[in-house]
Amino acid sequence: MSAPSAQRPSAPQHTPKVSEREARQVAEDARERDWHKPSFAKELFLGRFRLDLIHPHPLPAGEDVRRGEEFLARLREFCETRIDGALIEREARIPDEVVNGLKELGALGMKIDVKYGGLGLTQVYYNKALALVGSASPAIGALLSAHQSIGVPQPLKIFGSQEQKDTFLPRLARTDISAFLLTEPDVGSDPARLATSAVPDGSDYVLDGVKLWTTNGVVADLLVVMARVPKSEGHKGGITAFVVEADAPGITVENRNAFMGLRGLENGVTRFHRVRVPAANRIGPEGAGLKIALTTLNTGRLSLPAMCVGSGKWCLKIAREWSAVREQWGRPVARHEAVGSKISFIAATTFALEAVVDLASQMADENRNDIRIEAALAKLLGSEMGCLMADELVQIRGGRGFETAESLAARGERAVPAEQMLRDMRINRIFEGSTEIMHLLIAREAVDAHLKVAGDIIDPDKPLSAKARAGANAAGFYARWLPKLVAGPGQLPGTYGEFHPAGHADLSGHLRHVERSSRKLARSTFYAMSRWQGRMETKQGFLGRIVDIGAELFAMSAACVRAELLRTGGDHGREAYQLADAFCHQSRVRVEELFTRLWSNTDDLDRHVVDGVLSGTYTWLEEGIVDPSGEGPWIADATPGPSARDNVHRPIR
Numbered sequence: 132m133s134a135p136s137a138q139r140p141s142a143p144q145h146t147p148k149v150s151e152r153e154a155r156q157v158a159e160d161a162r163e164r165d166w167h168k169p170s171f172a173k174e175l176f177l178g179r180f181r182l183d184l185i186h187p188h189p190l191p192a193g194e195d196v197r198r199g200e201e202f203l204a205r206l207r208e209f210c211e212t213r214i215d216g217a218l219i220e221r222e223a224r225i226p227d228e229v230v231n232g233l234k235e236l237g238a239l240g241m242k243i244d245v246k247y248g249g250l251g252l253t254q255v256y257y258n259k260a261l262a263l264v265g266s267a268s269p270a271i272g273a274l275l276s277a278h279q280s281i282g283v284p285q286p287l288k289i290f291g292s293q294e295q296k297d298t299f300l301p302r303l304a305r306t307d308i309s310a311f312l313l314t315e316p317d318v319g320s321d322p323a324r325l326a327t328s329a330v331p332d333g334s335d336y337v338l339d340g341v342k343l344w345t346t347n348g349v350v351a352d353l354l355v356v357m358a359r360v361p362k363s364e365g366h367k368g369g370i371t372a373f374v375v376e377a378d379a380p381g382i383t384v385e386n387r388n389a390f391m392g393l394r395g396l397e398n399g400v401t402r403f404h405r406v407r408v409p410a411a412n413r414i415g416p417e418g419a420g421l422k423i424a425l426t427t428l429n430t431g432r433l434s435l436p437a438m439c440v441g442s443g444k445w446c447l448k449i450a451r452e453w454s455a456v457r458e459q460w461g462r463p464v465a466r467h468e469a470v471g472s473k474i475s476f477i478a479a480t481t482f483a484l485e486a487v488v489d490l491a492s493q494m495a496d497e498n499r500n501d502i503r504i505e506a507a508l509a510k511l512l513g514s515e516m517g518c519l520m521a522d523e524l525v526q527i528r529g530g531r532g533f534e535t536a537e538s539l540a541a542r543g544e545r546a547v548p549a550e551q552m553l554r555d556m557r558i559n560r561i562f563e564g565s566t567e568i569m570h571l572l573i574a575r576e577a578v579d580a581h582l583k584v585a586g587d588i589i590d591p592d593k594p595l596s597a598k599a600r601a602g603a604n605a606a607g608f609y610a611r612w613l614p615k616l617v618a619g620p621g622q623l624p625g626t627y628g629e630f631h632p633a634g635h636a637d638l639s640g641h642l643r644h645v646e647r648s649s650r651k652l653a654r655s656t657f658y659a660m661s662r663w664q665g666r667m668e669t670k671q672g673f674l675g676r677i678v679d680i681g682a683e684l685f686a687m688s689a690a691c692v693r694a695e696l697l698r699t700g701g702d703h704g705r706e707a708y709q710l711a712d713a714f715c716h717q718s719r720v721r722v723e724e725l726f727t728r729l730w731s732n733t734d735d736l737d738r739h740v741v742d743g744v745l746s747g748t749y750t751w752l753e754e755g756i757v758d759p760s761g762e763g764p765w766i767a768d769a770t771p772g773p774s775a776r777d778n779v780h781r782p783i784r
Contacts, residue, residue: 149323155668157323157370161421162575163503171494171688172504176577176681178616178653180646182627184500185688188696189493191255199256202237206260209236210267217536219268220551223394229271230308230350230783238264240304242279242288247300254430254492261434262441269555270395272438274308277346280431281424281563282309283355283374290372290415290423299353299374307352308783310377312342312401313424316769320568322357322370322421326769327403329358329373331366336373336413338381338406341769349387349397350783351377356403357420369418373408378782381406383774392554402774428563430495432506435559436488436513442556443481443517446524449547450474453528464527473523479714480516482707483686486693487512504576508682511569514559521553567675574674577681578667581660584608589665609657616654621646630691632698635705636712638691641719645684648722652680655729672734676725683718683725690714 149157166173171184191199213232219225233239241257243249252260257279265272279285284303287295303309318324327340338358348354354375362368375382386400415423454465454474464470491505525532528549531539536546560566585608587593587601620626621643630638656677660667667674694711698704743749 154321154323157421161322161425163422163426166501166579168499168501170501170504172508172681172685173501173576173579175649175684175688176504176652176656176677177580177612178650180619180621180642180649180688182642182688182692185490185494186692186695188490188692189497189499190696191253191493191496195253195256195496198250199252199259202241202250202252203256203259203263205236206238206263209233210264214264214267214271216268216548217546219270219395220548221537223389225268225270225274225395225397227783230274233271233275234306237305238275239278239306239308240284241275243284243300243304244288247296248304249300250304254433254495255489258433258437258440258488258492261437262444265438266441266445268395269438269442269552270393272441273393273396274347276434276438277311278303278309280434281311281427282347282351283311283353284309285427285431286355286372286414286423287374289426290419294411295374295414303353308347308350309353309355310345310347310351311355311424312345312348313357314344315341316343316767320564325357325359325370326771327356327358328771329360329371329408331360331363331410332407334410335407336360336410338373338375338403338408339771340403341771342401342403343769344388344398345384345401346396346398348377348401349384349399349779350781351397352782353377354401355414356408357424358403360417367417370420371417372414372420372423374412374414375406375408377780379406379408382780383776383778384780385774385776385778387779390558392551392557399779404771404773429503429506432510432563433488433492433495435563436484436509436517437492439513439517439556439559440481440485440488442552443477443484443520446520446552447474447477447481449549450477450524450527453547470527473527475713476717477520477523479710479717480520482693482710483690483714483718484513484516486689486711487686490689490692504573505685507564507569507573507576508678508685510563511566511573511678512682512686514562515566518553518556518560521549521556525549525553567671570675570678571671573678573681577677578656578660580608581657585660589667591665613657616650616657619646619650621650630695635698635708638694638708638711638715641687641712641715642691644715644719645687648680648684648726651726652677652684655726659729670734672732672737673729676729680722680725683722687715687718 169181169184171181174181174184209232214229237250238260240247240249241252241260242254243251245251261272261276264275283299287299291299313322315326318326327338327342329336329338336358338356340358342348342356345351345354354377356373356375357370358373360366360368360371381404383402383404384399385402388398388400390396390398451465451474454470455463457464459467465474487509491502491509494500494502494505528547531544531547532549535550536548540546564572585601585605587597588605593601623643626646627639627642630642659670659673663670690711694704694707697707
């Protein structure tokens, strides 16, 4: 077999060409630069363990609890009587009558204010509702989440004009499904290359372009579309957000995409050809689109880990029931350590994930803290751990875990969709920012304080005068900051004593470990910045581990605080302490390994291997196989123009 030549796929010609530096600048301009409120996670990365920001655990108002619980009761009945998850999996479609039933229930308006016809639920109860409905059908959870977490309602809530709210929110609360359209065939997490255009024309904008992976796009009634406005006289230009009627002339849903999981997902490819959108439908000013998207995701990202919590709860239930009846070598498999450790991991991790999501959600409701890092950490931890818990359930179930629920039922056994859960959960490591992108986004926020005082020193474009001023500012900052990283309350045996009540597991030692590790994390970050300076942004392996350590420390803190809340509330306090203790011990093992891998890893060697792979050095290793892939380009052509395909858009009425 001849070795194939190594070629880099070329990007479609209409996609804007931007340098790496330009792409980074677009992302930098879109992020929120100021911190007007305290942030527990931000302080954690700076070596300051601010337990006072999360303990005592914040609590929802009584009226919010009443309304939330009443809706959860109605939603549970609907899930138990109206949703057939096996049918959705089998037919790869959510029945229209189910969607209409959700509309009648008010589920489209869970986060929309009551004055616009919504339910006005808090973030806490919205997330609980997603966990519940997602356990019945992950596809329905995705539909509701895409509609409310990142679809039209949330951007309008934060950035919309009063006229836009009055016009669109009542529709979105009861009848209209929305979708968020940012990604393009050749544009993912790098929005600087966004190709869809919005050209001003009188009192309208004219949209042209193609959007990919438009969750809800196949059935949507309203779209929030990100498009690039060219700079011209009277127009600032830049990436801009628009509310677009999904049935507007010139819009074609060209394909309903199919995936390894979430088979009921209404996700498609949407083409815009000379679509006229009134200027009144522009959300915010021109050029604010990415900032709107990122701000929306600050709380929108919490919906995904909420559904991961629901998945963890189901995995725990199945693991408990199955492992108690399945026997090997004379005893239930749960009593064998190799299986028991997996069950312990699922139970402890589910407890911790719920603690993280509830804590971040309640902080979002109170609006006292800036939770942009906490929400991102929740998404990162939830997607990774949720997928791992589903994988462990498949392993616990053995061959039955790999077998479909339909096959199990056909031969007379309980139809447990473990393999479906694994397939459905896998996308979460990619949805709403892949794990790799989340590492970089969180790392940027984690080093923000350092860049503010020392960023000009390592910026090659800054003049010597700016570097000198930055050097003086940095000297003052680090003279005050570094000595505080040497010692702290985590070294005093009696600290956090309220987390060691009589008759309960000792959580105070775990919080002392978090405090010590927080300072160690900050020291490690400072050393890395001193060592690599301007090359720090290329050390993605190191930055990823820094973020993973922070995620573990946040989860440990949340787990301990939640356990204490349950203890003082008299609700399973002893058991909660046991689960928090187990999670913290498991987490500390992972943290220790991550700290070791900060400096002892194969990152440099891996880069050399990658160079060899891309240059074709190892193509001989690919010999001895056949490639079952079909023909076609790696990236579909997305040149603007009229559609040549049938419109598969099907609004649900």
